[in-house]
Amino acid sequence: MGIASINPTTGVTIQVFDEISEADLEAKLAQAAETFLTYRHTSFDQRAEWMQAAATVLERNKQAYAKLMTLEMGKPLASAVAEVEKSAWVCRFYADHAEDFLADVPASTDASRSLVRYQPLGAILAVMPWNFPFWQVFRFAAPALMAGNVGLLKHASNVPQCALAIEEVFQKAGFPTGAFQTLLMGASRIADLVADDRIKAAALTGSEPAGASLASACGRQIKKTVLELGGTDPFVVMPSADLDEAIAAAATARMLNNGQSCIAAKRFLVHEAIADAFEAGLRDKFAALTVGDPMAEGVTVGPLATPSICEELEQQVNACLDQGATALIGGDVAALKATLPAEFQTGNWFPPTILTQIPPGTPADQEEFFGPVALVFRVSSLDEAIQIANSTPLGLGASGWSQAPAEQERMINELEAGAVFINSFVKSDPRLPFGGIKRSGYGRELGREGILEFVNTKTVWVK
Template sequence: MAIATINPTTGETLKIFESLEDGEIAAKLELAQQTFEQYRQTSFQLRSQWLQQAANILEQEKADFAKLMTLEMGKTLKSAIAEVEKCALVCRYYAENAPNFLADVTVKTDASHSFVKYQPLGIILAVMPWNFPFWQVFRFAAPALMAGNVGLLKHASNVPQCALAIEDIINRAGFPAGAFQTLLIGAAKVADLMADERVKAATLTGSEPAGASLAAASGKQIKKTVLELGGSDPFIVLESADLEAAVSTAVTARMLNNGQSCIAAKRFIVAETIADQFEKLLLQKIQALKVGDPLAADTDLGPLATPGILQDLDKQVQIAVESGAKVLTGGYALEDRPGNFYPPTIIIDIPLDHPIAKEEFFGPVALLFRVRDIDAAIKLANDSPFGLGASAWTNNEEEKNRLIQEIEAGAVFINSMVKSDPRLPFGGIKRSGYGRELSIQGIHEFVNIKTVWVK
């Protein structure tokens, strides 16, 4: 795949970038290693000052960064601005909390003094996706840099300007040259990077095949990885739920980021007794969404990021229909305009024994299922290779407790949509990956947790 900015709204190629040569990659690796030897000795106070300045830059220039995201991957401008603001938030969170998260922890033993010490590992490789081109990077970079590590970013090939802008932000914030570098390279170069002894660990957010490939390359070198992969998150609505709130949230949870989010609600599992009403309200709200130019203030849904994503999504919908499912609205690519536009779509009557019922639809397509009770809802929710997040709606305390206890996922949100928050760990189980980002758990993923015993 070419490294290029191709406007998904118009299909126009705006800028093409040359991939780094091997010698250029080697020079960046050497700079990263040299920087680490000095950077690891810097104080938390200094790192915190730099990270706070990065937050200042993000906030001051959020309109420009947001427009860049919209031009490269098609998210609405208002959601892009919110993404930049969230990046500033995670920078401030770790700038303020990392010193406590990484402070020595005394443990009482029969030693004179025993404690746990947290130390940086070195160069961490981040392989990041296009759907949240700033947020995915900063939720890695903020804790990694505060821990004293240095970062190499291999970003998705369709958001190169975002990748370069992030490096520029970190440099302008005051971090040493080499503390965070963008590598404009193809995926084929990742295994070579992992084979380099200076690269100590890696994190990836992306598809299952990409995660499996990185895990295999890292496993050969016995190096730590954190993977955040796909999801087919259930959105369960039971009889006692506030139906209006559930439906309104369902639309946001499915259509977030033009439907291109790992933690978007994808499978709507609704109690039979309220399913007709839920379906009617959902249809009304989804049909009212405006599809159009993501730079326009009144647009609800922009284009998909690439033609390939559009084609894959459309193929999935057609397979669902061929299997016996029914399309209530949407269900076809919009060919009356340039760009990668797909309308908000609802599919019902999907055969549960068909593979399509378990797949991730990475676009504005909602799969609607009816179940008789909470037992059937939990069973269907767990009948998935994924386990990233789950949203469940009920006002029955016993049902809340069962949903929290029995749903197989890295996160369960009751009467709210699934979202990431710097204060809470984020990640999945099963084929959704392993490890955690954010919170104290996120910063502990890429440090040496050293036991110290002094007699």
């Protein structure tokens, strides 16, 4: 079975790639293991030189890489360019800080000398998603390679050209052959892959079922995993908030990446005293969005990545509407398609949508809506907002809007999430750890914590 690159704007297949053969997979695994034996002993200065070069390759080719992302998964070109730039940032961040993060940590004991030393594990498998085809990979690869590990990438099957381009970035940067390799293969082969003794650990960003499957496969082999899974991130707005700023941030947060982001704000929990104004303002922001060809300048919302995402989202929205919710704007796929050119009719389109007056018992209570749909709930108090925010099995990020210090502290302390942003929407930053709790996963990427996930934390005691 081939790995197809399909343009989500038109639904047209661009190219089909052969899956890696068993013989070629064995060769890549052998090369990774062999490369690690020498790569682990390279100096931090040498690794940093290569990683800085990778950042330069990204920056010099950002337009080409951005177009590749937009072609394969549909994000607006401007946001794709920004993604390449952010990928370069994470490369430079770890090039600059990895040596300090992994320096020996002395300990005071009854030994002549005792310390903690951090050492690489070996070949790490990265199972990565399509929604941020470059950023998700580089936020794994930069710390993993700077720690002295080697990487193997099993990317999402709908972004094969991006996967091959990323391998090329590391080759052009001068990394040894085998330090980072792409494996074009289907998900059904992952369990056998992680059973190979040469794979020492695995990281996955993706859906809950995918995370559970990888964790189960790695668990049988007693191998570590780091999982970043879905989110139904709450966006809490209290009367003391700067309402104009909150509304602008709400629209940006929900429409990020055509609404296809794990950390996008999805449930808007708005105090009833300001709910009318918030809903009206958010509707105006959504109405001003431009849906269309993501390659075109000025387009702010492109197609969704696959037909199945559109189908699931439409089912979720229709279920809410059938049970009594109101569409403040959007919700009608046919009406949106009627405004698009003929060649786009077979693309994966969904209109920016706001649902309000959502009754209990709909998919909006527990499910992640992975697309441009905002779910607005009115609350009577901060107590109620926190209760609703925490009522789902997911806990990736949360955004709270208030100028009252006591309310801010309550949201920081009581919202169940891996990150809480006050008076800002949630975003990832190389300088800060990133990850979730509950069914949103475990472990951390980015920051110092991220580079410590795939190392042997070795106790050293010398008499």
